[in-house]
Amino acid sequence: MSETILDIKDLWVIYKTDLETVHAVNGIDLRIGKGKTLGLVGETGAGKTTTALSILRLLPSNTGRVLKGSIEFHGQDILGMNDGQIHAIRGEKIAMVFQDPMTSLNPVMTVGEQIAEAIMLHNEGIVTAEVDRRVDAMLGMVGIQASRKDEYPHQFSGGMKQRVVIAMALACEPELLIADEPTTALDVTIQAQVLTMIKDLRNRLGTSMLMITHNLGIVARTCDDVAVMYAGEIVESGTVEDLFLGSRHHPYTDGLFGSIPSLTSRAARLTPIPGLMPDPSALPKGCAFEARCAKRMDICLQRHPEKATEGTHCILCHLYGEKS
Amino acid sequence: MSTIDTRTPLIEISNLRKLFKLRGGARLHAVDGINLKIYPKETVGVVGESGCGKSTLGRSVIRLIEPTSGEILYNGRNIMKLGGGKLRELRKDLQIIFQDPYSSLDPRKSVIEVIAEYMFIHRQFKTRAETYNRASHLMDLVGLARRYANSYPHELDGGRRQRVGIARALSLNPKFIVCDEPVSALDVSIQAQILNLLMDLEEELGLTYMFITHDMSVVKHISNKIMVMYLGKCVEMATSDELFANPQHPYTKALLSAIPVADLSTRDKDFVTLRGEVSNPINVKPGCRFAKRCDYCTEACTSADPEAIEVAPDHFVSCVLMRQEVKAI
Numbered sequence: 001m002s003e004t005i006l007d008i009k010d011l012w013v014i015y016k017t018d019l020e021t022v023h024a025v026n027g028i029d030l031r032i033g034k035g036k037t038l039g040l041v042g043e044t045g046a047g048k049t050t051t052a053l054s055i056l057r058l059l060p061s062n063t064g065r066v067l068k069g070s071i072e073f074h075g076q077d078i079l080g081m082n083d084g085q086i087h088a089i090r091g092e093k094i095a096m097v098f099q100d101p102m103t104s105l106n107p108v109m110t111v112g113e114q115i116a117e118a119i120m121l122h123n124e125g126i127v128t129a130e131v132d133r134r135v136d137a138m139l140g141m142v143g144i145q146a147s148r149k150d151e152y153p154h155q156f157s158g159g160m161k162q163r164v165v166i167a168m169a170l171a172c173e174p175e176l177l178i179a180d181e182p183t184t185a186l187d188v189t190i191q192a193q194v195l196t197m198i199k200d201l202r203n204r205l206g207t208s209m210l211m212i213t214h215n216l217g218i219v220a221r222t223c224d225d226v227a228v229m230y231a232g233e234i235v236e237s238g239t240v241e242d243l244f245l246g247s248r249h250h251p252y253t254d255g256l257f258g259s260i261p262s263l264t265s266r267a268a269r270l271t272p273i274p275g276l277m278p279d280p281s282a283l284p285k286g287c288a289f290e291a292r293c294a295k296r297m298d299i300c301l302q303r304h305p306e307k308a309t310e311g312t313h314c315i316l317c318h319l320y321g322e323k324s
Numbered sequence: 325m326s327t328i329d330t331r332t333p334l335i336e337i338s339n340l341r342k343l344f345k346l347r348g349g350a351r352l353h354a355v356d357g358i359n360l361k362i363y364p365k366e367t368v369g370v371v372g373e374s375g376c377g378k379s380t381l382g383r384s385v386i387r388l389i390e391p392t393s394g395e396i397l398y399n400g401r402n403i404m405k406l407g408g409g410k411l412r413e414l415r416k417d418l419q420i421i422f423q424d425p426y427s428s429l430d431p432r433k434s435v436i437e438v439i440a441e442y443m444f445i446h447r448q449f450k451t452r453a454e455t456y457n458r459a460s461h462l463m464d465l466v467g468l469a470r471r472y473a474n475s476y477p478h479e480l481d482g483g484r485r486q487r488v489g490i491a492r493a494l495s496l497n498p499k500f501i502v503c504d505e506p507v508s509a510l511d512v513s514i515q516a517q518i519l520n521l522l523m524d525l526e527e528e529l530g531l532t533y534m535f536i537t538h539d540m541s542v543v544k545h546i547s548n549k550i551m552v553m554y555l556g557k558c559v560e561m562a563t564s565d566e567l568f569a570n571p572q573h574p575y576t577k578a579l580l581s582a583i584p585v586a587d588l589s590t591r592d593k594d595f596v597t598l599r600g601e602v603s604n605p606i607n608v609k610p611g612c613r614f615a616k617r618c619d620y621c622t623e624a625c626t627s628a629d630p631e632a633i634e635v636a637p638d639h640f641v642s643c644v645l646m647r648q649e650v651k652a653i
Contacts, residue, residue, distance in 0.1 A: 043511040043512065043513060043514075044511050157601050158374075159601060160601075187373035187374055187538065187602075188373065188538065188540070188579060188582045188583060189373065189578060189579060189582045189597070189598045190373075190601065191582065191584075192581075192582035192584075192595035192596075192597050192598075193595075193597050193598070195584070195595070196594065196595055196597055214511065214512060215584060215586075216586035217583065217584030217585050217586045217587075218584045219586070220584065220585065220586050220587055220588050220590065220591055221584045221590070221591060240588060240591075241588065244586070244587065244588045245588065255513060256512060256513065257586065258516070259512045259513045259515065259516035260512060260516075260541065260586055261516075261519070261541040261542055261544060261545030261546075262541065262545075263540065263541050263544060263568065263580075263583065263585060264585075264587075269520055269523070270516035270519055270520055270545070271516070272513050272514070272515075272516030272517045272520065273513040273516075274517070276481060276483070276514075
């Protein structure tokens with residue numbers, strides 16, 4: 001196993017309002033190795049983005065709260081850091097690419113200025129000529145002509161904007177890049193361009209990555225390890241081989257695979273997962289997936305399942321736990 | 325699937341065009357000379373990337389947008405010039421399901437009111453009770469529990485909202501439904517539920533669909549025939565199996581190879597990535613719309629629009645390359 005860059009242990013995050021408490025992340029463990037890409041898969045509301053925001057300490061301050069757990073980056077506890085310390089890490093050591101490139105750029109600043117801003121912020125006293133050189137280099141790296149740096153975001157297409165956002169995120173050569181659905185808003189051919197680019201850059205710079213996506217195809221293409229998230233929990237995790245080739249799976253993972261229409265074979269019907277994800281403000285006492293599960297047993301309703309581990313492959317399900 | 329071609333098409337589109345006039349006299353060619361036959365109980369998939377004109381095509385076909393020129397035959401009857409009462413009568417037969425279940429439902433109407441609205445407009449039933457009764461049956465049909473009848477759209481999740489949209493489209497017993505990206509806004513597990521529902525309804529009610537999507541795996545799953553669009557033009561059309569087994573147009577090939585498949589065997593293959601991006605369809609010059617991004621582009625590509633060539637039975641490709649191949653043989 002390679003050196004661990006990010007280690008999340010037993011993380012619990014809630015959003016508390018006057019009306020309700022939403023249990024967004026419920027005791028997850030995640031580990032990202034140096035130079036590795038971890039895919040975090042799940043549907044809307046599974047808690048993927050909340051996990052990402054917790055790592056960067058960007059949870060909305062008035063409602064979001066980490067209840068317990070630890071997030072260690074190179075062995076340093078991120079959750080215990082003061083503002084100064086986290087500022088030194090955020091953007092410089094850990095950078096994030098958000099889902100929607102249309103809203104993550106400042107419309108009244110040129111793209112060159114926005115990339116320069118990131119560089120200047122994290123390199124005090126850097127000379128202007130050097131900043132310019134690096135802006136040009138970053139744009140070149142993501143496949144945009146440097147001559148376009150004086151243009152504004154609205155002059156770029158969606159795919160180009162996402163490239164700019166990625167250039168900004170990589171401007172300080174972060175050790176960890178968190179990409180939250182980086183290609184969801186893009187067309188397939190543009191998505192292929194951006195994914196190829198991300199893969200190249202990662203190989204060249206040795207960046208570790210947390211790839212948040214709902215697309216299992218993207219996971220197969222880009223990730224080394226995978227964690228499947230459901231209702232704030234990691235229900236299955238392992239290497240991509242464990243997930244795509246393994247014989248034992250969490251019923252939710254099976255359901256996800258059964259929901260994707262195949263390109264190679266013709267199935268008459270898809271086998272979707274019935275029902276919906278439970279309300280995160282009122283989670284059941286037993287397994288969160290119980291109500292939708294085809295393999296449910298009596299125990300699922302009563303007791304929360306425990307992790308069954310086999311090598312690198314972990315499954316959170318009563319089917320596999322306590323076999324003896 | 326090609327055995328049904330002996331019948332009259334339910335919908336026949338010839339040389340359909342929709343140009344939007346822009347400020348300064350420029351023209352945006354959204355749909356640029358499309359020919360298409362849709363036979364009863366067939367599902368025709370229309371795929372393409374954003375801005376290729378697939379939604380404009382879908383809306384033009386049912387005259388939700390007025391086409392600029394061309395011909396649309398519905399059951400052999402030209403519907404381009406219909407107006408007033410006749411057009412309203414036609415609307416019952418031709419319906420649409422929209423992409424975004426969040427913005428296509430009136431937020432101030434309850435579920436049952438949304439579903440009943442078209443029936444009131446068309447005075448389908450004499451009494452309110454009969455109308456609401458039918459609306460309740462429609463809820464059963466699309467798998468919406470009746471307890472949601474008095475809920476408002478914001479109280480429902482995306483999948484249920486899409487079911488409301490489907491129930492509404494079915495309320496007037498249509499023959500033909502344009503499904504404009506009906507599952508794009510939904511999570512995969514919900515997407516699969518809705519796709520199954522649409523396929524069941526097709527079977528049960530004998531519906532004919534035009535299914536517009538950008539998702540190649542969805543279109544393969546649901547369609548008999550697929551049309552690939554690029555900048556307002558049809559670049560390739562074939563049966564679903566044929567298109568995936570034997571794609572001919574360089575754009576179709578690139579599109580197919582760009583799909584990330586949930587299968588590790590594809591992991592180390594590189595995508596066939598296209599250069600550049602879709603150019604804009606304003607004041608287009610003659611010639612292949614794809615020429616700028618195509619690796620096989622020659623002079624012949626930019627001199628005139630490539631014509632559709634039948635490379636195999638019911639497999640049409642609009643590409644100069646095909647012409648040379650045919651000549652060579």
